[in-house]
Amino acid sequence: MISVVILGAGNVAHHLYKAFYSSENISVKQWYNRNIEHIASFKNETNITDDLSQLAEADVYVIAVSDDAIAELSKQLPFENRFVVHTSGSVSAYDIDMKNRRGIFYPLQTFSKSAEIDLSQVPICIETLQKKDYPLLKLLANSTTSITKKVNSDQRAVLHLAAVFVNNFTNQLYRVAHEITESQGAEFDLLKPLILETANKVQEHSPFTAQTGPAKRNDKKTIKKHLKLLDKEHHKDIYKLLTASIKQTHATTTRHNGHSNKK
Amino acid sequence: MISVVILGAGNVAHHLYKAFYSSENISVKQWYNRNIEHIASFKNETNITDDLSQLAEADVYVIAVSDDAIAELSKQLPFENRFVVHTSGSVSAYDIDMKNRRGIFYPLQTFSKSAEIDLSQVPICIETLQKKDYPLLKLLANSTTSITKKVNSDQRAVLHLAAVFVNNFTNQLYRVAHEITESQGAEFDLLKPLILETANKVQEHSPFTAQTGPAKRNDKKTIKKHLKLLDKEHHKDIYKLLTASIKQTHATTTRHNGHSNKK
Numbered sequence: 001m002i003s004v005v006i007l008g009a010g011n012v013a014h015h016l017y018k019a020f021y022s023s024e025n026i027s028v029k030q031w032y033n034r035n036i037e038h039i040a041s042f043k044n045e046t047n048i049t050d051d052l053s054q055l056a057e058a059d060v061y062v063i064a065v066s067d068d069a070i071a072e073l074s075k076q077l078p079f080e081n082r083f084v085v086h087t088s089g090s091v092s093a094y095d096i097d098m099k100n101r102r103g104i105f106y107p108l109q110t111f112s113k114s115a116e117i118d119l120s121q122v123p124i125c126i127e128t129l130q131k132k133d134y135p136l137l138k139l140l141a142n143s144t145t146s147i148t149k150k151v152n153s154d155q156r157a158v159l160h161l162a163a164v165f166v167n168n169f170t171n172q173l174y175r176v177a178h179e180i181t182e183s184q185g186a187e188f189d190l191l192k193p194l195i196l197e198t199a200n201k202v203q204e205h206s207p208f209t210a211q212t213g214p215a216k217r218n219d220k221k222t223i224k225k226h227l228k229l230l231d232k233e234h235h236k237d238i239y240k241l242l243t244a245s246i247k248q249t250h251a252t253t254t255r256h257n258g259h260s261n262k263k
Numbered sequence: 264m265i266s267v268v269i270l271g272a273g274n275v276a277h278h279l280y281k282a283f284y285s286s287e288n289i290s291v292k293q294w295y296n297r298n299i300e301h302i303a304s305f306k307n308e309t310n311i312t313d314d315l316s317q318l319a320e321a322d323v324y325v326i327a328v329s330d331d332a333i334a335e336l337s338k339q340l341p342f343e344n345r346f347v348v349h350t351s352g353s354v355s356a357y358d359i360d361m362k363n364r365r366g367i368f369y370p371l372q373t374f375s376k377s378a379e380i381d382l383s384q385v386p387i388c389i390e391t392l393q394k395k396d397y398p399l400l401k402l403l404a405n406s407t408t409s410i411t412k413k414v415n416s417d418q419r420a421v422l423h424l425a426a427v428f429v430n431n432f433t434n435q436l437y438r439v440a441h442e443i444t445e446s447q448g449a450e451f452d453l454l455k456p457l458i459l460e461t462a463n464k465v466q467e468h469s470p471f472t473a474q475t476g477p478a479k480r481n482d483k484k485t486i487k488k489h490l491k492l493l494d495k496e497h498h499k500d501i502y503k504l505l506t507a508s509i510k511q512t513h514a515t516t517t518r519h520n521g522h523s524n525k526k
Contacts, residue, residue, distance in 0.1 A: 067485070090485050108453055110475055115464055123453045147453075155449040161489045162440035166454050167461045168476035169505040170433045175470035175512055177425035186418040190371055190386045191429050192466055193410070198430045199462035201378055203455055207438035212373055213431035222330070222353050226424045234508055241504055242432040245497055249438055 002140050003058040005030045009038035011111035012087050013064035019119040025143035030056040053078050060140055071095045083133050089160030092153055093129050103128035103137050110167050119144055125151035176235055215246035265403050266321040268293045271328035272301035274374035275350050282382040288406035293319040316341050323403055334358045346396050352423030355416055356392050366391035366400050369419060373430050382407055388414035439498055478509035
């Protein structure tokens with residue numbers, strides 16, 4: 001049984017609490033938050049506190065607070081040489097105060113209060129600064145998800161960056177599609193099955209082979225028609241840039257195959 | 264029972280054939296393709312032909328060929344005043360030769376040979392130039408999918424354009440994430456659950472409320488870190504443009520609420 005103290009009460013903390021609490025191998029000894037009201041509804045399930053001096057002893061302290069608050073909170077911990085990890089994709093393990101042993105427990109997923117997430121399907125990227133702490137953190141991750149991955153800080157930074165492309169930027173493309181359809185009397189809802197299928201397709205195929213559409217075919221007529229339909233400049237800019245990006249990706253390969261798109 | 268002749272043998276034609284063939288209300292009378300070899304394997308299930316002069320009589324002729332070939336093929340049809348539809352998102356119904364009654368049967372999905380698609384979950388956008396043909400086309404669509412939608416040509420053009428954003432452009436963002444991760448020793452596969460969840464989230468929530476991340480938070484430190492990590496100029500361009508787009512989307516609303524992001 002791994003004993004854990006969770007620090008923080010944001011989306012990640014809530015999802016981790018739920019997964020830890022329901023795991024047979026993990027005991028949530030305590031849940032800390034500066035503002036105890038945010039976790040008050042859990043007081044019958046676990047020990048809650050807003051007082052750092054009252055922190056219980058545990059195998060792992062999981063700091064799940066905003067990036068900017070990690071260093072400061074870790075400094076305030078009233079103990080030494082215990083094992084402290086944070087859950088951020090973009091903060092270094094060295095940002096945790098060096099009086100404790102340090103590591104990373106980064107679930108690669110987008111969390112929000114409203115959406116239920118099955119953490120057992122979420123990759124957890126782990127790293128420890130000291131080798132001897134690794135087996136315990138691996139056990140904690142394995143007790144939470146089926147996809148545990150040892151990831152160093154450089155790789156984690158790259159994954160966090162790539163996650164912005166596939167999550168935030170993709171979602172913004174959905175938003176643009178929402179603006180385009182709703183402003184011209186069409187229904188965004190009709191695009192939802194296509195959105196799902198686009199995400200499904202790259203579960204099995206590479207994004208390269210999954211690509212279709214006017215940019216890949218270099219279908220100038222359709223591209224021209226589309227640019228004419230767009231009335232906002234920044235929608236046009238996105239269309240042009242991503243069309244050029246697709247052309248670049250697929251033209252290079254065509255040339256490698258000895259065929260040229262140029263006529 | 265609606266009798267149908269399919270013309271063409273691309274991805275859309277194949278998926279429509281399968282859906283029509285398995286529907287209780289539809290009889291595929293014949294399948295035409297210029298090159299009969301592409302449909303030869305279906306000759307025990309349906310009548311196949313490569314000869315337009317041999318086309319069978321049917322309630323609906325479904326032209327599922329590439330956009331540029333629709334007008335020409337419709338001209339070559341050796342009959343008049345029958346009901347002919349095409350399946351394209353961006354071609355006008357008026358491109359079908361006027362000697363026949365005309366309509367649109369546009370399934371809003373991405374089709375490829377390798378990926379199985381359940382057409383019953385795909386929205387089919389329909390339109391007829393003559394009112395009297397509408398009930399039949401609606402029945403054909405209803406026998407194929409649970410999501411039938413009457414869509415005029417302007418709305419269809421907008422949906423086709425929006426589909427490029429949520430499908431081709433989104434897929435290109437996956438591709439960029441693939442390039443970034445693989446070039447720096449991280450695994451693209453770790454992003455797959457996040458890709459799925461991003462698509463899942465907007466099935467229930469609007470893209471506006473689903474948004475998270477450094478651009479929405481205007482987290483300049485992380486944005487700077489990310490731009491430093493990107494080494495290709497065109498990756499940087501995409502990052503900058505979509506970050507600006509997210510900021511614009513969310514800053515406007517913040518201002519409407521009386522709060523400003525500017526400090």
